[in-house]
Amino acid sequence: MTPRLSLDQHPRRLRYDDYLRLQMVAAVLCLLLCVPVNASFLRPTDVSKPSLLPRCQHSFGHHERPNVGHGPTSQHAPSQGDRVFEQDAGYLHPQRPLPSRPSGAEEEDTALPLSSLSALISTLDVMQSQFAIWQGSWIESIDWTAAVLGTYLAGVLSTVSASLDFVVPPQASGDEAHLQENVINKLFTQLTTFYFGQNSVALRMEAYDDMLWVVLGWLEAIKFINLHSSLHYPDASSTGLPTSSGYNWTMWYGNQFIPAYAHRARIFYDLASQGWDTSLCDGGMIWNPRLLPYKNAITNELFLTASISMYLYFPGDDNSSPFVPLHTGGEVPGASTANSAPAKPYDPKYLASALETYKWLSTSNMTNEQGLYVDGFHISNFGTGNGTNVNTRCDERNEMVYTYNQGVLLSGLRGLWESTGARSYLDEGYMLIESVINATGWTWGAPVRNRNNGYWSGLGREGVLEEACDYWGSCSQDGQTFKGIFFHHLTLYCVPLPSVPERIGVTFSADAELVQLHDENCNSYSDWIAHNAQAAYSTVNSDGKFGMWWGSPAGSSRPIPHTKKPDEPDGAVDYRNLGVPTDSTWGGREASRKQDEDEDASSSGRDLNDRGRGRTVETQGGGISVLRAMWEIADLRGNAAKHRRR
Secondary structure, eight states: OOOOOOTTTOHHHHHHHHHHHHHHHHHHHHHHHHSOOOOGGGSOSOTTSSSSSOOOOOOOOOOOSSOOOSSOOOOOOOOGGGOSEEEETTEEEEOOOSOOOOTTOOOOSOOOSSOHHHHHHHHHHHHHTTEETTTTEETTOOHHHHHHHHHHHHHHHHHHHHTHHHHSOTTOOHHHHHHHHHHHHHHHHHHHHHHHHSOHHHHTTSOHHHHHHHHHHHHHHHHHHHHHHHHHOTTGGGSOOOOTTSOOTTSOGGGGGHHHHHHHHHHHHHHHGGGBOSSSTTSOBOSOTTSSOEEEHHHHHHHHHHHHHHHHHOOOBOOOOSOOOOOOOOOSTTOOOOSSSOBOTTOHHHHHHHHHHHHHHHTSOOBOTTSOBEEEEEOTTTTOSOSSSOOOSOOEEEEEEOGGGGTHHHHHHHHHHHHHOOTHHHHHHHHHHHHHHHTTTOOTTSOGGGSSTTOOOSSEETTEEOOHHHHHTOOOTTHHHHHHHHHHHHHHHTSOOOSSOSSTTTSOOOOHHHHHHHHHHHHTTHHHHHHHHHHHHTTOOTTSOOOSOTTSOTTOSSOSTTOOOOOOOTTOOOHHHHOOOOSTTTOOSSOOOOOOGGGOTTTOOSOGGGSTTOSOHHHHHHHHHHHHHIIIIIIIIHHHHHHHHO
């Protein structure tokens, strides 16, 4: 556990954050007075029923492995039958969201009982019921998981904003349109409240990966603001309303928060960049400065993705307020040495850092025989040399495999392609996604029940993504967050490629052939994504809460028939769920736990998702991410492709 700062240790910092919290109170009061916040209509009408909302059709078609497809993606205009919601007495009820599946197509042995978009909104509503406005965060979250939850919230806001044609038809009345805008404003108010409630003091003293989740979260929020403004306030600057105060009163009000979000992203990026180290292992990020040197996949993937995201999405920052750190290492190419100089958008130093990190990661021997990223490397006999024979090589590999190590890199690879135009980054992403799908026991085009008969396949079974801790019910707060992270970054990776550069001279675009290839490859993952969404949704209990183990439906005390224990490879240390060992290799401070054999999934007599930590705000976040992936990749994109082929 990372030590928190006390008043006597850093009185100046705490006084400054007290000032920020006073600003929070004023800002939140202003937002709450100006924005209606009633969105009770999002809650399921009867969560005690087998389905949260009435049944509707979903299209499932079996795809082959990724290949060149049938043409570029273009979203079809929603018809009246495509509407997700209709207004009735203040509630929103689902209608058939997308065209029904083609006749004669093979059905899977499962069916999501509602549209993925309406399910996504209902799932988010349950997660946000655990958000305390007065505290500015999710009550039971910890610092880094809260940062991830905020990222999910920003991502869903982008999805809802871009999908309003499916929610509010073009002929909708003004009342219906205001109803939907009110939902967005309520959620954005909560996101902004989180900005002030985030424990930014403690996070400055935590591990480098914790800091980088903060960076990605606020860049995701900036992306939402820009998207929502461009889609729904495109003519804000030309309406002629008074702007004598310097503020454009016609643009969406969320734009006023971009400078604050950008400043926090910059602060935490600069802090985290101090973890880059060339004295050990010829480079790479250190995970935690308070433990023996450990260079793991997630910290380096996060630094790569945060760097390329800062290059693409950071709008600049001229805020010279305190606590922007001096970068003392200087090893990362282009790293800033000034702590108060304005930071500019599209700064090449961020691209240079991303490329250098990718170079180190791709040559670090961090993948196993299945093409999956293992967790990381220690340095054998570190600190035991006599000064002339000191080992500095990463030569002791932790073979543990986690789902999030396969996800964060995906959006980074996508960003590297857009920043360089090199298709090899996209190809690497396709291969990694296919490796993950294969490691769940998914056989492309085969019936679900005949895929691998409950045997552990490296990262799941029966085609369902799984952590090793799921079987035992031993997942920690960290582990309960991992699957959601994978699906969040898969969704970012599969956003259609731009056919024109977002910024001429800085970013790259795809030709028609590459647009088509990317679209078809991502569409080929649709069945697997939908299969995982079905499995995740089956764990929802009567309170609308998702479980951790997607292979075990709610109320079930038995897993999938013939389920076997996970086969963890030799040399795998599950420190994320069982604690950091206190041995000479890890140098942890508290003894790690062992798996509880009494919680073996084959012998439990209760709902398997009630074991351990049970259903939490982190497991709810996992449900949000997989449902969002289903809507963005399987439903919206997949059905558009089906329309073109008819």
